[in-house]
Amino acid sequence: MLESLLPQLDRLFDYRIPERLAPDARPGVRVKVPLRSAGRMTSGYIVEVTAHADFSGTLSELEEVVSAVPVLTPEVWALARSVADRAAGNASDVVRLAVPPRQVRVEKAFVARRAKAAEAAATAAVVAAAGNTESPESADPSGDTPNRTPIAGYGDNVIETALYRRARLSITAIPTVRQTSAGEWVGAWAETMAAMAAFTLGLGRSSILVVPDYRDQDQLETALRAHVDDADIARLDARQTNPERYAHFLSCLEERPRIIIGNRSVVYAPAFELGLIALWDDGDPLHDEPLSPYVSSRDVALIRQAQSGSALAFVSHSRSSEVQRLVELGFVDDVPQNPKFLPNVIPTSAQVSGDAFAQSARIPSSAWMAARKALETGPVLIQVARPGYAPVLACASCTNPAHCLVCDGPLRTQSKNSPPSCVLCGAIAAQWQCRHCEGTTFRLIGQGSARTAEELGRAFPATRIIVSDGTRSLTDVSEAPALVIATRGAEPVAAGGYHAVLLLDGERMLARESLTVAEDCLRWWSNAIALAAPRAPAIIVGVGGELARTLVTWQQNRFASDELADRRRLRFPPAVRVATVKGTPEAVAGAVKELHDSVHGEDSAKIDVLGPVPDEDDFVRSIVRFDYSVGQVVAATLRAAVIRNATSRRKIPGRPANFRPPPSLRVRFDDTEILD
DNA sequence: AGCACGCCGACT
């Protein structure tokens, strides 16, 4: 496999292995090979070693084995190929996500340590043979390992049995916090996932646990350390330096079961005897890969599960419509939580309290009183939509929104005494003048986390105020009374759970324009509510209707089912898949025609094309919607069109001799934002 | 990408 970005080189090439390289030339190792003419080298990976080449011409010789460590295992290669095929992308792009950059020092240390271990094992084997001792114990195939903690909150052994059967599961997380055996507090979901991984480890198998961000990862790691030895955990995440990441990656290649945790790219980690892939909160957009070919970790997990035969679990408080679809198909099994501790959710319409602060923050009196009461005994969580002080500024005289004089972007205030600055370019609006009425003074609109904190501080003078937002986010707070103001997604875990949770900016959060607003809001709110102590009030302000009813009854699965039904009616994802086709008008028209040619007969109803509409640079854009059943044909057809356009690109007349136009056809599958 | 091959216009 060549490390090339060119779609026309995204296939296997055969090379002859010279005698001197034969010992190291095994599948998975990094190599350098000649391509096209002498002296030009490309790097790549050996995928297969065979006695007879498929290629009929004369073979070039392998130039160099860069390192003897087989970093691209056959399983991961097969996964990369399937993922690329599904999204009409390059396998080498996927491999780049799967295999971190090589770090020579780290790799040498790994090789040396491994050689030493192998030597020690050989000596031990000799001693064992001489002494005729018992053979080393292997994992008990019958399943139940002694001393493990049961996975609580679900039916007896329901999850254990499912893991043993290697089932695919949608698990409704338990909406509260739990204390680990080491005394630390984490979301119950983390405890559940840790117990699942520990059980799988007891079966002698590895787990891959995928979380959206490092705050979730920290909780999961805390929970895991209470179940297993630290040496059984391997981490792969964006916070690590390159050497750290490579060291942990290499440790996954060892032939012993591990628990591998990290963000979305960890789904590609090599794993010894993979027994479980589990995703926390698969609806979080951080599971969507922003690099080509843009395949989300949910889809990668589904492909990997099919190839490895491992168990698969989607764990969340509110089920994504994608997983709902899989449940309705019968492909994934529903594991409901034991409804013993449902959260105490109270929706409140905007019946504003008489208190001065409550009025300015539009907090209803009942919520205000609940917060005041809860503060006597423990921490209270206040969820707001935005960070900063005043997220929006307007002209004080004409009330029109204020804009940056440099780039015309919107203005905001970061903290109380900081001058207004531009959201986009950061310029400080010094000599600002309104473009509508020549006014020169601002009016602050809305409350960001900092302004909410300041005003709450005034209302509760003796209370500790803690702010957790995008710029400064906390992972946990103590059980002492405090007001914790957090932007959605940045809520810290409180020891013992919050004594009250207030969700303030519901209306504003719902005002965002997106196909998935309702689903996203439900997820943000459910996740915050799940941080409450048992029976503590969770008050949601200014949200009514189906969403409020869903939270009160804690029936997110039914909401997901309704949501999916709506998408079916509209023929929107995930009821169907989508692909964007972008390029010159001729290239797009050609690709669309080929699609109609290859999806024909009774299948033709399974595909429809929206557009083309004009895009930037004389390009046009079409959106193809298609049923999952024709996904392979659609991907293969569009892939062929991309390759053809890359191979024979026409020169534009009247341009400089060496001018190369951009690729005249680009394809992107399953972009969740295109129909917003 | 980047290089070789080939087909057509201008030249000793």
Add this chain to the structure above:
DNA sequence: GTCGGCGTGCTC
């Protein structure tokens, strides 16, 4: 009759 322009296509 050949030299070299650049468009077209291939890379094991």
